Amino acid sequence: MxxxxxxxxxxxxxxxxxxxxxxxxxxxxxxxxxxxxxxxIIHGDHLIRTEAPRHARLGDVADPLRAARAVPGGDGVRLLWLGDRPVYAVSAPAGPVILDARTTAPVAPPTEDEIRSIAAERFNGDAGIVEVDLLQEVPFEIRGRTAPLWRVRFEGWNKPTLYFSATTGELLSRRHELWRxxxxxxxxxxxxxxxxxxxxxxxxxxxxxxxxxxxxxxxxxxxxxxxxxxxxxxxx
Amino acid sequence: MRVSSLTLRRVHKWIGLIIGIQLILWTLSGAVMSTLDHETVAGGPAATPEPPALPDRSAWPDVARRLGGGDVVRVALRPFLDGHVYEVWTSDGPKLFDVASGEPVSIDAALAQRVAIAGHGGAPRVRSVTPLAELELAVREHELPIWRIDFDDEGNSSFYVSGVDGRLLERRNDTWRTWDFFWMLHNMDYSARTSFNHPLIVLVGFAALWLAITGFWLLFRTAWRPDFRVLLRRFSKF
Structure with a gap:
């Protein structure tokens, strides 16, 4: 049995x-x-330099509600820095818009040169930039994000790549070979x-x-x- | 080099003996997690309330005065329930102010309950609203203070609302609780359930890899023909 x-x-x-x-x-x-x-490591935390929190004087920035009203359908407002300039990112149905946080005047989206310098500042390491592209379609490796965005590729065996919002210049995501x-x-x-x-x-x-x-x-x-x-x- | 079938079989059964329990737990938890609907696990479809209209009146000067016009780290305006709030971060953390009145908004039990109900979408009965004294597994990646709102609904939902900024942090239910238990079994993190990078799982995983390799290898050392004959005989009876 x-x-x-x-x-x-x-x-x-x-x-x-x-x-x-x-x-x-x-x-x-x-x-x-x-x-x-x-x-x-998979998440690429080591690829990014942590930013010291920046301070603004409350008296220097405009009423965020004024920024929201300045954009059709504007609903939420966040204070950000574009380089050394405080800006308001206003969320709206047609996508986010940035305004000068002091005057609420429209601010041009970051240029390629600005993105290059932001990327070099945020990247932790001394690898050079290989390529900078403005993308209208979201690559598979950062699915779920919204275009347009900048992709900055760095040198190195693990092909580090940083992604920035084309409107606000914010760092959206980072990828490298171990993640892939x-x-x-x-x-x-x-x-x-x-x-x-x-x-x-x-x-x-x-x-x-x-x-x-x-x-x-x-x-x-x-x-x-x-x-x-x-x-x-x-x-x- | 030729490895004898006997060696392969020996390695296979000894590894099986040593890590067998965890292997059963891995396959069991994997099977359960693939079966539980992942959208229900994540809390089900989120309620999407109409955004409230921007207020006509702004009390920003009052807010600036209350804060003494000092340094701020973050400033935001966001919809909150049926109005909007200013969220201002100083070095002491965030403070909320009603946009229209400039009054400070503190997240008490009543407000936390309204946030939870708005995020629920249905019209559930609230069983209880409690401030957490310490972090629970359900909100292990967040920070206190947190309100827990228990609903009397199909999934025995518990929603968690930040006591600091009033955001809905997590929507948990029975499906999530089951899933999370099996997730713990799957990543062998029997205490905190936050990390799967610990030496124990790497060691057992390495052994499991060898179990799989020897098992796979043994497939080529198997006399399939007798089994086939048995199968054929069984089927020919029907």
Whole structure:
């Protein structure tokens, strides 16, 4: 009877292994990568120089409500700095607009030169800039953001890239090769090969439940996988 | 070099014996997380209330006077419930002021409850509003002070509102609680549940990789034919 059970366990384990074997390799490899590298490094925290908070004198800046009224549909206002100049970023249905925070007069969006100097200031390291592009479409690696934006690529094996808002010049995101590999492997891990964000896809559901039966039959099989000699010992 | 099937099998079963429990937990938690709807886990569709109209009157000079005209780190104007507030950060942290009246706005239980209800979208009964004395797992990445608003709804929702700036921080429900428990099992972070970069998981993950490699390798050492015959015999009965 035990022999038959062992045989059944072994057969099940084998056949399920045949089906999910490749994915089991992918899960362990991608999982190992994701846990082995510190998430702060993946996020690229080390690529950015932390900015000391800047102070404005309350008497110097205009009423934010005036800034909101100056933009059609203006709804929210935030104080930012563009270089050394305090500006109000006004959120509006047609996208954000920046105004001088002292006068609420319109401010031209940052030029390529300004973006270059902002990028060089924020980037932590001495790598040079390879390329600066104004993008009208959001690249896949920063999906979820809104265009237009500036992409600044830096030298280096890990291809650091900073993204800035084309209207406000704010740093939106940073990417590098370790992040790109992580993102790719995460897609493989959750078996979402398109957008890499839906953990509820049918493929993953089927494979993950099958993997559970693989580990359970494996555990069952362990009961028969160690020599019997040990069981006899107490009799002596 | 040829590795014998016996060696592969031995390595495979010993690794299986040592990390078997965690492997079952990984596959179980993975399967559960793939099954729980991730949008429900994230709190479900967010309510999108109509933005209130900008106030006609501004009390900015009063606000500046109250703050003594000193240095500020951040200044913002944002919609808040059915009006707007100024949010001004000094070195003491943020302060909220009503745009129209210039009165300071402090986030008390009643306001926190209104924020939570506005963010809920439905018309749920509020079970309780409590200030957190310490951080809970549900808001482990935020800072106190925080109000928790418990709703009597389908998912037993708890919403968390910042006691500082009145923002809705998190929308948690039973699905999230289940998900978070299995997430803890999955990343083996049995205390804080905030990091998956710890030596234990790297070690067990490395062992699991070898389990997968030897297991995969063994697939090529398996006599499939007898199994096939058994299968064929079974099916021919039907």
């Amino acid at each position: 035990a022999f038959r059970a062992a045989l059944t366990a072994r057969r099940l384990h084998r056949w399920i292994g045949l089906v999910v074997g490749v994915q089991a390799l992918v899960w362990t490899l991608s999982g190992l990568y994701m846990v082995a590298i510190d998430l702060d 590999v992580f993102d790719f492997l995460f897609g493989l891990h959750i078996m979402d090969y398109g957008e890499r964000e839906n953990p509820n896809n049918m493929l993953l559901r089927v494979f993950s439940w099958a993997a559970l039966t693989l580990t359970l039959t494996g555990a069952w099989l362990l009961l028969y996988s160690f020599p019997r000699r040990r069981r006899r010992r107490p009799q002596a």
